[in-house]
Structure formats: C-alpha cells, structure tokens
Amino acid sequence: MSLRTTVLGTGIMGAAMARNLAKAGLDLTVWNRSRDKAEPLAAVGATVADSPVAAVNGADVVITMLFDGDTVDAVMDNALPAMAEDALWLQMTTVGVDGIGRLASKAASRGVGFVDAPVMGTRQPAESGQLTVLAAGADDLVTRAQPVFDAVASKVVRLGDEPGAASRFKLVMNAWVLSLTTAAGQSIALAQALGIDPRRFLDAIKGGPLDSGYAQLKGAMMIAGDFPASFALDGGAKDAGLVAAALEGAGRSPAFAQAIKDLMDRAGDPSDDMAAVVRGF
Numbered sequence: 001m002s003l004r005t006t007v008l009g010t011g012i013m014g015a016a017m018a019r020n021l022a023k024a025g026l027d028l029t030v031w032n033r034s035r036d037k038a039e040p041l042a043a044v045g046a047t048v049a050d051s052p053v054a055a056v057n058g059a060d061v062v063i064t065m066l067f068d069g070d071t072v073d074a075v076m077d078n079a080l081p082a083m084a085e086d087a088l089w090l091q092m093t094t095v096g097v098d099g100i101g102r103l104a105s106k107a108a109s110r111g112v113g114f115v116d117a118p119v120m121g122t123r124q125p126a127e128s129g130q131l132t133v134l135a136a137g138a139d140d141l142v143t144r145a146q147p148v149f150d151a152v153a154s155k156v157v158r159l160g161d162e163p164g165a166a167s168r169f170k171l172v173m174n175a176w177v178l179s180l181t182t183a184a185g186q187s188i189a190l191a192q193a194l195g196i197d198p199r200r201f202l203d204a205i206k207g208g209p210l211d212s213g214y215a216q217l218k219g220a221m222m223i224a225g226d227f228p229a230s231f232a233l234d235g236g237a238k239d240a241g242l243v244a245a246a247l248e249g250a251g252r253s254p255a256f257a258q259a260i261k262d263l264m265d266r267a268g269d270p271s272d273d274m275a276a277v278v279r280g281f
Contacts, residue, residue, distance in 0.1 A: 002025060002027040003147050004026075004029070004058060005028055005059065005060065005063065005148060006029045006030070006031070006049075006055045006059040006061070006062045006063065007029075007030045007065060008030075008032075008063065008064050008065065008066060008079065009032060009071075010031075010032040010037050010065075011067070012122075012126070012229060012230070013065055013119070013122075014065035014066075015041065016126035016127040017063070017065060017151075017152045018041050018046060019041065020126075020127075020129040022041070022044040023129075024147070024150065026148070028047070029046065029059065030047070030055070031052055031054075031055035051078070052076075053078055053079055053082040056087070057082055059084070060086075060087060061089075062088070062090070063090045064076065064090070064091050064092060064093050066093050067235070068099070069093070069096060069103065071093075072091065072095060073099075080106060084112075085111060085112070086113075088112065088115065088144055089107050089112050089113065089114050089115070090115050090148060091104075091115065092119055094167070094171075094239055096167065096171065096245060096246060097168060097171070097242075097245070097246045098245070098249075100163060114137060115142055115163070116134075116136040116137060116165065116167050117133050117134065117136075117145070117149075117166060118133075119132065119133050119152070120134065123230040129153065129154065132154070132155045133149050133152070133153045133155070133156045134159055134166040134167075134169050134170055135158055136159045136160055136161070136162055136165040136167075138161055142156075174239045175243045177214070178243070178257075178260050179256070179260065180218075181218050181275060181277060184214075184218055185222055185275070185277045185278035188201060188222045190281075198219070202220070218273075218275040219275075221275040222276075227275055229271055229272060229273045230273055231274050232274065233264050233269070233270045233273070235274070236264045237264035237265050237270070240258070240261035240264060241257075241258075244257035244258045244261060260277075262280075263281065264277050265280075266280050267279040
C-alpha cells in the first residue's frame with residue numbers, strides 16, 4: 001500500500017516537493033491557504049483538500065512546508081487533532097529555535113511521531129529532488145520518513161534524536177547564505193555608486209579564493225535587475241530575524257543578522273528573489 005502523504009503548504013518549495021512525491025508514487029493529498037496554488041497539483045495525481053483537517057484525515061505522513069512558525073502553529077492547531085494516532089509529522093518549515101520547541105511540544109501532547117526536518121536548497125534543487133534534509137528525531141521515525149526523503153532529497157544529514165537540533169543547524173546554514181547574498185549586494189551596490197562596472201567585481205573574484213557559485217549566481221541577478229524568486233525576499237527577511245533571535249538567545253550579538261533583515265525588509269517587492277537585497281542599499 002502506498003504511503004499516504006499530505007503536504008500542507010504548496011508555495012515555491014512545497015509545490016516542487018509535492019510533484020516529486022507524486023512522481024515517486026506516493027498517495028498524495030495537498031492543501032494551501034490559497035487554493036489556486038494547490039490546484040495545479042491535481043494534474044500530477046494529488047487530491048486537493050479544502051481544509052487542513054480534511055487534508056490530514058487518514059494520512060500516514062503529514063508534511064508542514066509553510067511560511068513560518070506562527071503559520072504552522074495556527075494550521076496544526078486545527079489539523080493535529082484530526083491526525084491518526086500512528087501518523088508521523090515531518091516539520092520541514094524553517095521555524096527557528098523557539099518555534100521548533102513549541103511545535104515539538106504540540107506533537108508530544110497529541111502523541112504523534114515528530115521529526116524536525118528542515119531542508120537546504122531553493123527552487124531548482126526542490127524541483128529536481130536534490131534537496132538536503134536535515135533530520136532530527138528518533139531513528140524509527142526517520143526510517144518511516146525515508147520514502148519521503150528519497151523522493152525530495154539527494155542527501156539526509158542526521159543530527160541526532162532530539163527535535164530542534166536540525167532547526168538550529170538550519171539557522172547556521174541560512175546565516176551563511178543570507179550573509180553571502182547580502183555581502184555580494186553591498187559590493188555590487190558600492191561599485192555602481194562609485195561608477196564602476198559591477199561585472200568587474202564578479203570577474204575579479206571568479207575562480208579565486210574569494211569566489212563562490214552563489215555570489216556569481218545572485219550577483220548576476222543583481223546586475224541584471226531581474227529577480228525571479230528562488231528564495232524570496234520575505235522568506236530571507238523572516239529567516240534573518242530567526243537568526244538574530246537565536247544569536248540573542250545564545251548571548252551573541254544579533255547586529256549583523258538584524259542589519260540583513262532590515263535591508264531585505266526595505267528592498268521592495270517581497271515576492272522577488274532575495275538577490276533584490278541589493279535595492280536595500
């Protein structure tokens with residue numbers, strides 16, 4: 001019998017993951033607050049549910065891939081009581097330190113299995129099933145989740161039995177991604193302000209110790225002024241805020257992460273790719 005899998009949240013990442021779950025032959029149900037973002041998945045065999053409660057009814061595995069911790073909290077307040085006793089909740093949204101603690105407690109109170117499983121990767125690796133899953137949870141639960149991980153990811157990084165460990169590591173990784181993107185934006189904005197062709201900056205670092213594929217990719221978008229979303233500005237700002245909160249909670253300065261958040265908040269259309277942070281300068 002095919003694993004009955006529900007995806008709550010079919011934005012950029014959730015929709016791509018859902019397509020790969022359907023391609024892998026899983027029995028798939030999807031739900032999204034804006035139904036129009038979920039309906040195209042019917043074409044790949046998914047059942048489109050009208051509510052989170054209807055979506056999780058009878059599911060073996062429930063994936064939350066929503067915008068933030070507050071959204072997951074609100075959706076699961078409704079959905080969690082409708083989940084089967086032996087269902088598994090894969091929490092794959094980036095929710096931060098406090099958020100994952102609240103959600104793990106909510107799962108424990110209901111008595112359902114819970115795996116903290118945020119992912120590394122943006123639109124393209126999500127579409128090609130090449131994400132990296134960061135997984136923290138009991139071994140038997142991670143084993144049960146393996147068909148889902150096989151469908152959406154090329155790599156699973158185990159981070160122990162304790163839910164929360166994966167979400168903490170995700171913040172470490174996103175702190176680097178956000179910092180690198182914003183630093184590239186600063187140099188490109190400075191070059192433009194000083195009358196220097198910013199392409200010379202990318203050419204100068206290319207192939208050397210200061211180079212990175214991400215700087216070249218996002219830098220080219222900044223110079224072109226074209227920002228189709230792979231990792232949207234609003235998500236970048238949200239995650240920068242989570243990084244700032246984690247730093248402050250751990251007794252470290254949040255100043256840099258807060259500056260990134262402020263730049264992304266004022267960089268224009270929140271649905272643009274986070275490379276649009278260059279406009280924040």
